[in-house]
Amino acid sequence: MAHVIITGGSSGIGAALARASAARGDDVTVIARTEAALAAQREALVSEFGKHGQRFAAQPADVGDAATLGSAIQQCERELGPCDTLITSAGIVIPGRFESVTSEEFENQIRINLLGTVNAVRAVYPGMKARRRGQILMVGSGLSLIGVYGYTAYCASKYAVAGFAEALRAEARPYGVTVSICFPPDTETPQLLAERSLRPPEAHAAIGAGGMRSADEVARAALAGLHRGRFAIYPGLQMKMLGMFGSVALPFLRPWFDRRILLVKRTSKGSD
Template sequence: MHVIVTGGSSGIGLEVARLYAARGARLTLIARDPAKLEEARRDLLLPGDVQADIRVVATDVGCDAALSAAIAAAETDFGPCDILVAAAGVVEPEVFEKLSGSTFAEQVTTNLLGVANAVRAVYPGMKACGRGRIMIVSSGAGLIGIYGYTAYCASKSALTGFAEALAMEASGSGVGIAICFPPDTFTPQLERELEKRPPEAQALIGKASPWPAKDVARRIVRAIDRGTPRLYFGFSITGLGLFGSLVKPLVTWWYRRKPA
């Protein structure tokens, strides 16, 4: 089994890779930082292993041509991709009027186009084989607008439409399309994000404690095993996912009435 994980050098992506490594899967980890990728590869090796079926590739998921070439090379070495977990993402909180166009574009490019680029690289091969599973990692922030997160919310919410449309196209092909909406998760990225998170956002998001990355990864892999098309985490995110049209007006009402 060949599993490709974008954003596989840390956080949720690395923990997903760890679970598949324990199953003996051939792994391709894709991220931007070569040093972090090599550290992740060493972290995943079992005691005594010098070499294992773990390939690391430093590339930007936002660059379609480079990512496509990297995945093609990985499939040459490890065989067709059986499972893609598109977990690469970036977040830079800031109110819209202070958010530069380049920073806005970076989040959309990585979080939305980066997922589409990864899917584009494996989807035709999966269809040709008549099997495969794709898990798109969105965010709880993709279900509701959050103060200071215009770019992030826009990019993550767009993934829902992409996943739904692709699932319609993939119907009957043997390729399963799924999307998940993780909560705040203990990762290096969250540590950086919290330093910039506006208090107005923390008043809403901070009501729930972050999840350990291992727990999020465990639920993602279980959902892939079961063919679950949508995966929500926790009471709040599940409520938004299932009853958003009812819940969001209440959240907005509460937010506007809360003391400054």
């Protein structure tokens, strides 16, 4: 029985990963900012899986605050034991054309998506190295693989997470610590519902080609890849093709996206 710590574990993909980990028989700690949502998630896990002798904990923390997150993870490990698997799923997205995204909004996406991932890893990595075992799964995005209109901040943060995962994988491997990153497409979550209302129409035209998955589908694919020791995990055929052949395809995809964006702009002008 492993102890799995999940940031962003009260909602969306993080909540689905918590349920899927519990279904595997693991002890699970969920971390998020909203205490009410955390309490509800823990109660749901206890109700469904607690009869099997598993243990569940919840700790409130802002992943962008390294000290607070570190303290929360220390408390988790005191309650349920050392972290065997860390899953970093906390993230935010505020789409919008670059000039309309405020500096605060841009920086907050970097703080939560990139530094929040780094902060969580920093809290467990020394222990994993000392024990010479451990798993780290970072939840990236399909937009870690291709830049999309209206997502300058989010793409910057998620590209950086992918680079961090790639470099850390090389450092961690000799110590028995595996690093993986999942690249989900659009996923049915509360965050997506809020995000879609803010997307520029040009972004809708581009992202629609990436497919849609449920949070449970993404969670199952992510955990299957993690436990098979895969570094890059691509839920769905579109993400797999982009991940495996993106460097070859991007010179052809960019003009295709450009044409779709121009078409949207012409259509919107025609309706003005």
